[in-house]
Amino acid sequence: MPFPIHRPRRLRRSEALRDMVRETRLSARSLVYPLFVCPGTGVKEEIRSMPGNYHWSVDRLTEECKSVFDAGVPAVMLFGIPESKDEEGTGAYDPQGIVQRAVRAIKKAAPGLIVICDVCLCEYTSHGHCGIVKEGNVMNDPTLELLAKTARTQAEAGADMVAPSDMMDGHVARIRRELDEHGLAETPILAYAAKYASAFYGPFREAADSAPKFGDRKSYQMDPANQREAMREIALDLEEGADIVMVKPALPYLDILALARREFDAPLAAYQVSGEFSLIEAAARAGWVDRERIILESLTAIRRAGADVILTYFAKEVARWLGR
Numbered sequence: 001m002p003f004p005i006h007r008p009r010r011l012r013r014s015e016a017l018r019d020m021v022r023e024t025r026l027s028a029r030s031l032v033y034p035l036f037v038c039p040g041t042g043v044k045e046e047i048r049s050m051p052g053n054y055h056w057s058v059d060r061l062t063e064e065c066k067s068v069f070d071a072g073v074p075a076v077m078l079f080g081i082p083e084s085k086d087e088e089g090t091g092a093y094d095p096q097g098i099v100q101r102a103v104r105a106i107k108k109a110a111p112g113l114i115v116i117c118d119v120c121l122c123e124y125t126s127h128g129h130c131g132i133v134k135e136g137n138v139m140n141d142p143t144l145e146l147l148a149k150t151a152r153t154q155a156e157a158g159a160d161m162v163a164p165s166d167m168m169d170g171h172v173a174r175i176r177r178e179l180d181e182h183g184l185a186e187t188p189i190l191a192y193a194a195k196y197a198s199a200f201y202g203p204f205r206e207a208a209d210s211a212p213k214f215g216d217r218k219s220y221q222m223d224p225a226n227q228r229e230a231m232r233e234i235a236l237d238l239e240e241g242a243d244i245v246m247v248k249p250a251l252p253y254l255d256i257l258a259l260a261r262r263e264f265d266a267p268l269a270a271y272q273v274s275g276e277f278s279l280i281e282a283a284a285r286a287g288w289v290d291r292e293r294i295i296l297e298s299l300t301a302i303r304r305a306g307a308d309v310i311l312t313y314f315a316k317e318v319a320r321w322l323g324r
């Protein structure tokens with residue numbers, strides 16, 4: 001044999017060649033930008049643990065949404081910080097709740113923007129859990145009724161999609177039935193299907209003021225050690241009528257994404273969560289990593305693993321980079 005016939009480096013010799021044979025391409029069209037809406041007017045308050053992210057009052061958020069859309073991001077995911085909290089999280093399903101008001105304003109100001117609403121109770125309950133609590137337990141079936149109302153009021157306010165993140169059993173089926181019975185059969189459900197009880201959510205707890213006041217979320221969110229169970233959770237949500245299924249977090253769970261891509265035909269979303277964001281941001285601020293390269297590389301990896309849709313706090317900035 002002469003010197004190896006195969007020299008993979010031949011196709012790496014120039015950017016034009018590398019670009020021609022590139023297997024995975026990032027597009028702003030697949031990004032979703034998570035945003036936090038709070039009471040008041042004229043509010044734009046930076047979230048300490050997530051620099052560059054803010055609590056926005058409805059008026060300022062509406063302006064921001066126009067600029068997000070103009071940057072080329074097609075969709076936002078809304079989280080609400082209510083005026084007050086109670087045991088049953090009534091702020092979540094109040095037709096005049098913070099998210100419902102925000103949706104109406106955004107759809108008026110930027111009708112082309114896809115508005116997705118997170119459906120959960122934890123930002124609205126005084127105990128910070130994702131459902132109704134009785135004697136220290138998060139009750140599954142009574143919670144479903146409140147989640148259904150939450151999703152319905154969001155869709156009635158004009159949300160283009162609802163995204164249950166609670167991890168209660170049977171949530172997608174209950175929400176689907178509620179929407180269908182109220183003339184909202186066309187509203188899709190993006191289910192947080194494989195959502196792990198992850199330490200990577202740390203910074204979000206401050207952003208959404210949603211840390212549980214007692215215990216943790218391990219009785220409903222998934223054990224990080226489990227892979228087969230994730231496939232079962234995804235299969236259940238699809239059987240119940242989910243239109244898009246999500247894996248969360250993203251980068252530490254690429255094996256779950258890749259496996260889900262092989263096993264299911266449904267559109268797949270991945271959430272690059274607050275901890276993933278803040279780790280990159282902190283290292284970049286310390287001068288330890290090349291910020292732009294590491295952001296693009298992490299998003300490319302998530303896409304390569306199989307995500308069709310990526311939720312990321314970098315969405316607006318990345319859309320600008322990709323569009324330039």
Ligand SMILES: [Zn+2]
Pocket residue numbers: 120121122123129130165166
């Ligand atoms: Zn929750």
